[in-house]
Amino acid sequence: MTQLLLFNVTNGLIIGAFYVLMALGLSLILNLSNVINFAHGGFLVIGGYIAYTITPYIGFWGALLLAPPLTAVIGLAVERVLIRPLYGRDPLYSLLLTFGLAFMIEDGTRFIWGPQGKPVTIPAFLAQPLSNDLFFITGYRLFMVAVVMIAVTLLFLLLRYTRLGIRIRAGTLDLETVAALGINVQMLRSLNFAVGIFLAGLSGVLAAGQLGLEPTMGTGLLMPSFIAIIVGGIGSLPGTLVGGLLIGVASGLTAVFLPAASEAVIYVMMAVVLLLRPRGLFGEEGMMS
Amino acid sequence: MNAEQTRKAIVLAAIWTTLVLAPYWMVPLGGYTALATRVLVLGLAAMSVNFLLGFTGVLSFGHAAYFGLGAYGAGLTLKFLALSTPLALVAGTLLGGLCGAILGTLIVRRRGVYFAMVTIAFGQVFYYIAFQWSSLTGGDDGLRGFSRQPIDFGLFKLDILSSANNFYFFVLFCFALVVGAMGFILRSPFGRTMIAIRENERRSRFLGIPVERHIWIAFTLSCFFMGFAGALYALVNNFADPRGLHYSQSGDFVMMAVMGGMRSFWGPLLGAAVFVVLQDYLSSITVNWMSFVGLLFVLVVLFFPRGLLGFIQRSKA
Numbered sequence: 001m002t003q004l005l006l007f008n009v010t011n012g013l014i015i016g017a018f019y020v021l022m023a024l025g026l027s028l029i030l031n032l033s034n035v036i037n038f039a040h041g042g043f044l045v046i047g048g049y050i051a052y053t054i055t056p057y058i059g060f061w062g063a064l065l066l067a068p069p070l071t072a073v074i075g076l077a078v079e080r081v082l083i084r085p086l087y088g089r090d091p092l093y094s095l096l097l098t099f100g101l102a103f104m105i106e107d108g109t110r111f112i113w114g115p116q117g118k119p120v121t122i123p124a125f126l127a128q129p130l131s132n133d134l135f136f137i138t139g140y141r142l143f144m145v146a147v148v149m150i151a152v153t154l155l156f157l158l159l160r161y162t163r164l165g166i167r168i169r170a171g172t173l174d175l176e177t178v179a180a181l182g183i184n185v186q187m188l189r190s191l192n193f194a195v196g197i198f199l200a201g202l203s204g205v206l207a208a209g210q211l212g213l214e215p216t217m218g219t220g221l222l223m224p225s226f227i228a229i230i231v232g233g234i235g236s237l238p239g240t241l242v243g244g245l246l247i248g249v250a251s252g253l254t255a256v257f258l259p260a261a262s263e264a265v266i267y268v269m270m271a272v273v274l275l276l277r278p279r280g281l282f283g284e285e286g287m288m289s
Numbered sequence: 290m291n292a293e294q295t296r297k298a299i300v301l302a303a304i305w306t307t308l309v310l311a312p313y314w315m316v317p318l319g320g321y322t323a324l325a326t327r328v329l330v331l332g333l334a335a336m337s338v339n340f341l342l343g344f345t346g347v348l349s350f351g352h353a354a355y356f357g358l359g360a361y362g363a364g365l366t367l368k369f370l371a372l373s374t375p376l377a378l379v380a381g382t383l384l385g386g387l388c389g390a391i392l393g394t395l396i397v398r399r400r401g402v403y404f405a406m407v408t409i410a411f412g413q414v415f416y417y418i419a420f421q422w423s424s425l426t427g428g429d430d431g432l433r434g435f436s437r438q439p440i441d442f443g444l445f446k447l448d449i450l451s452s453a454n455n456f457y458f459f460v461l462f463c464f465a466l467v468v469g470a471m472g473f474i475l476r477s478p479f480g481r482t483m484i485a486i487r488e489n490e491r492r493s494r495f496l497g498i499p500v501e502r503h504i505w506i507a508f509t510l511s512c513f514f515m516g517f518a519g520a521l522y523a524l525v526n527n528f529a530d531p532r533g534l535h536y537s538q539s540g541d542f543v544m545m546a547v548m549g550g551m552r553s554f555w556g557p558l559l560g561a562a563v564f565v566v567l568q569d570y571l572s573s574i575t576v577n578w579m580s581f582v583g584l585l586f587v588l589v590v591l592f593f594p595r596g597l598l599g600f601i602q603r604s605k606a
Contacts, residue, residue: 100586107579
């Protein structure tokens with residue numbers, strides 16, 4: 001029983017780590033640009049397939065380093081051409097546009113790489129379980145969690161100490177004033193979008209190594225990421241971090257006792273949070289209205 | 290009657306004539322009556338979404354859930370409770386509307402993108418319920434094993450099951466009832482208040498309008514309409530599909546409203562007609578129809594944000 005419990009909590013933490021990476025990117029874009037990026041899952045898939053394509057040439061480590069920035073570049077182009085004209089318009093339009101984009105990405109990947117799942121080979125030493133008792137803790141899983149932790153730490157350091165990060169945080173609070181101080185807001189939004197897509201690309205590479213690749217995999221991760229943001233509190237990145245881990249563990253734990261409800265439980269959590277604390281766990285008053 | 294009123298009366302007469310005669314002009318044009326029925330039902334759903342989106346100005350992206358609930362309500366009634374088409378319609382409407390009323394209380398304080406996010410997430414709850422509760426709903430395969438029943442008027446029975454035309458006219462009659470109700474509400478003082486909230490929420494609040502309560506009422510009403518449309522859709526297909534509750538279905542409805550013209554009453558019906566016919570055509574000629582539908586979304590947003598009717602109205606002005 002203890003082992004089963006531990007197994008599912010570990011599973012929950014790992015899936016939660018994915019939610020965190022996805023949700024942090026979504027949250028960054030939502031906070032600064034007021035855009036719900038429905039295509040975020042699509043960018044995750046792009047990141048994964050790029051890794052799959054370049055792994056034979058430069059190996060897993062090269063792909064891990066190269067695929068996220070390549071995804072971010074694609075994201076930059078999409079932002080520049082499709083999303084930039086929509087800033088300042090009703091958020092409905094960016095939502096519909098990214099929604100359509102998600103369709104196109106899913107269908108496009110299916111067209112290019114085929115509908116069957118694709119495996120990504122990971123280095124052999126990472127594929128081994130650490131011990132016989134804890135068979136479910138493979139090196140790769142620990143490695144994934146470590147990468148996510150590093151990425152999240154770097155993101156928070158970037159936001160805390162660099163000029164770009166300070167501008168992003170300031171823009172989240174009051175974009176008009178930031179623009180009045182002579183900062184190029186368009187550029188800021190583009191870079192911020194690229195950072196968000198970088199995180200999506202990174203989760204794509206990591207997910208590819210763990211789960212294999214399918215054109216539809218991004219869609220499944222999108223909804224939990226939304227909920228991580230709502231539970232953690234819209235506008236708060238630490239909240240998103242906690243929210244993602246929380247719903248990951250919660251659905252892992254539910255899988256032990258009531259497997260059928262393991263997906264429903266995160267929606268129940270959201271309803272409870274909205275009922276008892278509408279702004280979310282770490283959200284600030286008024287951010288959601 | 291002044292010129293404006295005459296023009297409106299003519300347009301209205303033209304719309305209804307087109308709808309009433311649809312079975313007779315669609316078939317020679319290469320369509321089929323069932324396609325017209327589907328356009329009518331999905332158009333009703335798009336108009337219900339637009340009741341909230343276009344006239345109150347709040348963006349719900351999870352309305353498919355109430356549509357789907359209506360469908361399951363009607364289907365389950367026919368399958369387990371009573372073999373009565375009117376009862377199925379009532380049950381579906383109530384199921385969709387009441388669920389909307391309850392969730393609405395949790396949702397109405399949010400605005401803008403946050404309203405959209407919370408409505409999407411709550412909509413998915415019903416999708417998962419329909420998907421997981423296989424013993425009742427049939428799970429992934431959808432709810433089967435029911436069919437619409439002839440309507441008994443005492444003196445005679447109207448066969449809507451085997452006669453496609455009869456069924457079309459029955460749906461048109463239902464459509465007219467709901468659309469009439471919508472038009473009536475929008476003309477009432479309450480409807481004017483909805484538009485006032487859309488135009489300037491803060492000012493409405495300062496005028497003493499209880500904005501949250503009005504949005505809740507508008508949300509609930511549109512969920513009832515949506516449930517009704519969903520119940521009709523179950524009758525159209527004799528089948529209820531869990532994917533009918535999914536947020537991608539909500540996206541389709543919002544797209545129909547935007548493509549036809551959000552600010553006009555009839556726009557969503559036009560949008561639904563274009564969308565349904567286009568999807569029907571695309572999926573028959575290419576397996577990559579998803580890409581084309583996605584491309585349609587992108588193009589409409591970038592180049593046609595006011596929709597077909599908005600475009601016509603502006604180029605005339």
